[in-house]
Amino acid sequence: MATSDTASCADESPICSICLGAFNIPRQLTCMHCFCEHCIKSYIKSKAAKVDDVDKIECPVCQTVVRRPHRVTSVESWISSLPINTVLLSISTESKANVIRSCDACQSRDVMISADGYCVVCEEAMCVDCKVVHQHQKATKTHSIVCIEELTRSPKNALKYATAFNCPEHDGEDIKFYCRNHRLACCVVCCGTSHRSCESVLDLKTEASTLLKEEDPDFIIENLKTLETHLNKFTEINNENINNLESQMNVVTAAIQDLRKKINDTFDEFERKIKMDGQIIYKREMIQKQEENQACLSLFNSIRNSRAMLKIVNQNGNNIQKFLVTDKTKSQLTSYSELIREKFEKINKITLQLDVDPLLQSLMEGKFAKLVTKSEYQDFTLTTMKKLRKQCPLLVTGVFEVKGPVEKYQYYTDLVCLPEDQVMLIDYNNNRCCLLDSLYCNISSFPLPGKPWSINMFDDQEVVVSLRDKNQIQFLAVEDNTIRPTRMIKTRLPCWGIDVAEKGSIVVSGPNFAKIKSYWSVFSDKGEEKSYHEYGDRAFKDSYIALNALKTRVYISTWGTNSLFCFEITGSPLFVYSFDNLKGSYGITLDMYDNVYVVGRDSNNIHQLSPDGAVFQIHTAGLPQGPVAITYNRSKNQLLLINESSQRNIHAINLD
Template sequence: MAAAKTETEDGPCCPICLEQLNIPRQLPCAHSFCEKCLQSHITTEAAKHEKLGYVKCPVCRNSAIPPIKDRPSSEWALLFPISRVLQSFLPAKMKVNRLCDASKTEGDDVPAEGFCVFCKEAMCGDCLKLHRRQKISRDHTIISAEELDCNPENFMKFAEGFTCSQHQGEDIKYYCKDHNIPCCSTCFFNGHKNCAKVIDLKNELPSLLCECKPDKIIDDMNKIENHLKTFMDTNEDFINNLEPHINKMIDQIRDVRKKINSLIDELEKNVKTEGIRIYKEIVLKKQEENHQCLSLFHSVRNSHYLFETVQKHGSSLQMFLMVEKMKSQLQSYYNLVEENYEKTDTITVEVQFSSTIQSILSDSLSQLGKVVTTTSSITLPLTCSKRPTKDCSVEREGVIDLKVLTEDTPWYTGLTFLPGDRVMLADNNSSKCILLSSSYQFITSHTLTDKPWNICVLDDQRMAVSLYNQNKIQILYVIGDTIRPVRMITTKYNCNGIAAAGKGEMVVNGYCGNRKSQWSLINMRGDVKCTHQYDSPYTNYFNYIALNNMKTRVYVSVYTKHSLLCFDMDGRKLFTYSHDNLRLPSGIAVDRYDNIYILGYMSDNIHQLSPDGSLIQVVNTGVPKYPSVICILQRKDVLIITNNSDVRKLHIYHLK
């Protein structure tokens, strides 16, 4: 295990090996790793999947598609760009020699001696001489390779505009507010030219930068780093103080030893052995916690280096694009801190002696005493800023027209986001699942054996569709641009709402007869883990279902009772939400802050609730008539709604 490195002078470190970055390769999400570490991660992922089309970032788990798709996964790490900004912070011996771009096109590996700021090309000595001789390029600014690697300011001049991650070599020129995506010209014409809000970055950068608040992002990064460091320091202090506690136990035994017979010798030996075992076990656990925390710390620190460099030396375009990347990074950091590093355990180790002298005189060692370990948690104050619940507004962004998908009138009863921000629709009328790209363009469809009701994603490649007429659940494989059926699960009742519960499990609700509705926890093999039944006067009593982010609460829309029910995983009802302006509630979704969103099918609105079920607001403006299904892409705060009035359209919103 690498030693802890948190001081600034250590420079950027790899979040995987925790050593200084060696040939730092950068993924589209802006996280960087050693070339060998990244390739090892890719190889491990490839071994788990039959056909790997992308790799997930080890830190934020965002999908990264290799720039050249037909290359084998054993070469993917080499395809991702070197982070020259982070490289500029590394010692000279760890610099990566860049090759002449012109020579590379001819298959030669000639080291670059300089870089043309205007042409954005690396050149060898011969190319530089030719470049200076030509009239059209003799006045171009040239930066030597040494100056570029040693000064991030020079690199930012060289890399004036960040290029598109989807179309190699094309500069970012537009920003689509409908999808929160920076675009090159190809992106714009292929997927965003019909969007309502596409901004020309050349003209709108000042106002966009003003909205971005770069200083606030720097402040948040500092807070996350400080919190992670506090977590590691707390564990380190505990490790340092643990040995004196073990020694104190031994001293206690020695004091008692003066008053009792030879059995105490055996007890002392037992306590010593147990104490050493506990010490090793606890230290190993705490060191592993710190190792994982340190990995996240270095990832935040690398992002910090990258962001501050762009802020100090980059152009307005670079600053804006970097802010957009860091927004999603920050939230993933918040989520990881909240999930793993808000609390750390302190463990009390002590000797419990028997209450009477008779137990001491007993010939049974277990009656003399034993080592007892007690675990308690210390809550570390999370200094990272979080968005107040009431500040999260729902703002309409645009409408996507899906007329090209089918000639028949569709009825989209299911909707979910897949890895890579793709979208899957369940069309009840045509009995199909329809796969869309991240820009809502048709990719493919798959015909089901019956009419689907709802749909959910179980893991990176598998999803589940409820077929309520057949009392079945269809498990599907989504690999690349293909949809393939895997398994059919038969249930004892009709399946309405379905939602992923983690670990390949799902919760499913429906009517089970005898005036009862129920929801069940089921795994992908069809094993029912638990079932909870409730009185139900109607067959469509339970409609849609959702879970909170920690998978500890179940939300069910009660169609005919105009309410939302919340249960814990043991089936106990925690609260009921109803409102005079909530009529026939349908789809449910949860945002990254665990706020709940429920659609009023007949009241034409969205009810936004806090995690405890309190009303935040009722959104009436901009909501289509008869809203049916709702889904949230948490990473981008994008919300999509289908409806039964204008059935061929998706309505896009942003949570701001």
């Protein structure tokens, strides 16, 4: 296996994410990730060893499920059915060295004969004799057979014979169409099944150049490069942890020896135990950080490969090839971002030190000191991941009518996305919440005992709703498309905006009329007030509240101030965003990169801000009159917007 030094060097050559070495016959999965032929073969065999018959695997990088073709009966034939990525083959030094390889057909009979040609249809290498047979068989005589060396002459040549642009759902079908409704490339069979009711299915042969103008391969390449930088930073922190663990363990050992001199023989057993504990912690942490680095390195190389692949296709391919690879790599970019974000959310700086009880109360039991690890959290997200947000126009991509039973004078004040693409709406005038399915059809509703204002997910099973006139928070659950109440807690003051912090704490905002101030508070899910914070110079009623992904920042929009306030979760103020073109600040939400979206109800716009309050853009085109509430659908990377009118419409804004 290649070392980390090899993988982290400045060489731009693609690297297998399993062995971390140069590709040796790169085989491509349906998710477009590539691995050495022997690497993916070993991986599939390791899965097959655990079950009697393996019919699917998960990609080692992105965990996408790859199913075995129905016609394939063995692991060897499964590997042979995976297409060779001729582009990577053309630029991989290791693969070029293995161009003179064995004939696939002969090798299946354990006969090793050097291959002479390569069938671009069957994707098999073959010797001279097999090539002759192949050219005279009725089923294969029309197949194109090229010299293997032809594939490695240049990326442009490799793209001519590339067969990696076929439909992942239907074997042997080329991708020829693009569905705008689902934002998916598809084949003829897909068009007749999954997309037959779609309104906008385009022929790639005629529309690829137009579609390519809507994409930005160079931007995606730069974002992939940025992700590589983030992974390097992650590895740097882990390496620093490893170095610190070693040096700090030496310091701890010296401290133990110094302590040993100051006390009597009672400490002999303590010294032995503390050293043993130190070695256990040291080895455990070392192994964990090295494993994390190995996984990080694998992901790094996959990102590098995606970037190299897209760069080559962008420089040498035709428009169809450019678009298909760009479209697929764009989805990979989101997946990579999520994986790296998860890493940064979990990483801590570890310190190993000796924690001694000054009172030595447990001296006779030998428990007067112990080894502890302390983690110093660092918020890298705000300084790194926010750079990935593409500053492009926000476009309303769909307007959907809420279908189902109609109530009089409904006034929607908030909404939230639930699992399985369901949506829950707050109908303020009719004192109810409505459950919508993925097609925005009202499938059930629930009457509330007060005036509801804001809603948010509490966990995977429950949502929380603020009842502004009752000083109460209602917990609701959804089971079998039915809303049911689970519990209720009271608050000291009227609560309007509502969101959820870590450890199940609830954060609310509202007016404190007694002090003529606006406030925000943190409550436990039992109703105990943990903290209380005031802001502003008036008791403004209409407010919304939202937290960032790490639950370290609190954003509050208040209608009367035309402002967005930002605080640390501890209560310290960070900034106030005010702008002449933000009037009637209302609904607020954050996307996966912690970019903030605040609605101007009276100015009829959406302000998109960076996490630190810098304005990205102000969006006005296509918005309904009087927008009120906004939420983020992570599964679709989409904003959903509602307005105060009686039109019962939901506006969708794609962020891709």
